[in-house]
Amino acid sequence: DTGVSQNPRHKITKRGQNVTFRCDPISEHNRLYWYRQTLGQGPEFLTYFQNEAQLEKSRLLSDRFSAERPKGSFSTLEIQRTEQGDSAMYLCASSPTGIGEKLFFGSGTQLSVL
Amino acid sequence: GENVEQHPSTLSVQEGDSAVIKCTYSDSASNYFPWYKQELGKGPQLIIDIRSNVGEKKDQRIAVTLNKTAKHFSLHITETQPEDSAVYFCAGILTGGGNKLTFGTGTQLKVEL
Secondary structure, three states, rough: OOOOEEEEEEEEEEOOOOOOOOEEOOOOOEEEEEEEOOOOOOOOOEEEEEOOOEEEEEOOOOEEEEOOOOOOOEEEEEEEOEEEEHHHHEEEEEEEEOOOOOOOOOOOOEEEEE | OEEEEEEOOOOOEEEEEEEEEEEOOOOOOOEEEEEEEOOOOOOOOOOOEEEEEOOOEOOEEEEEEEEOOOOOEEEOOOOOHHOOEEEEEEEEEEEEEEEEEEEOOOOEEEOOO
């Protein structure tokens, strides 16, 4: 499978715990995006990387959120001290070099904070 | 701020009929407008896109039209089939929003037999 891969598919955690999600983009895609989607809404931008550089972060991304892409390949999104309002689908997308707008999404990680 | 508005939020059509979903945007400098289809339990998938130098684009039963003057673009699906049932999102690259897509709120399309 050469699509965008996200793990885990589902995560249930208690409020206050830390969680980490992983995204493996399509090989050779140099841009990687994180979006968050709540029920009945469109995806909302969180942050994006060009290779290993994090170029933009949304104001939605509080200090409890951190994302990394250490070698310009896979990326991780960590949420510290989770809150119930963090419950959402976290989507990762990648795009090819030179065609930055065409996003290819993974199936997402559904986070439920109890 | 810059945004993309989409309507209707739900749309039911009979199999074989056409479906039209509309979006408006606020940034006149926007130049790229994709449409995504999202099925239950999956991420959004790009189905068609259009750039601002083109007024219409077709791909089999799917077409997108763009009116830059009015700042709106539409998705047209002809001869709808049950497998077209999904949530559809429009999006745009808004110049005030950096190099990223801003999505509409989605349209739940149901194609009834």
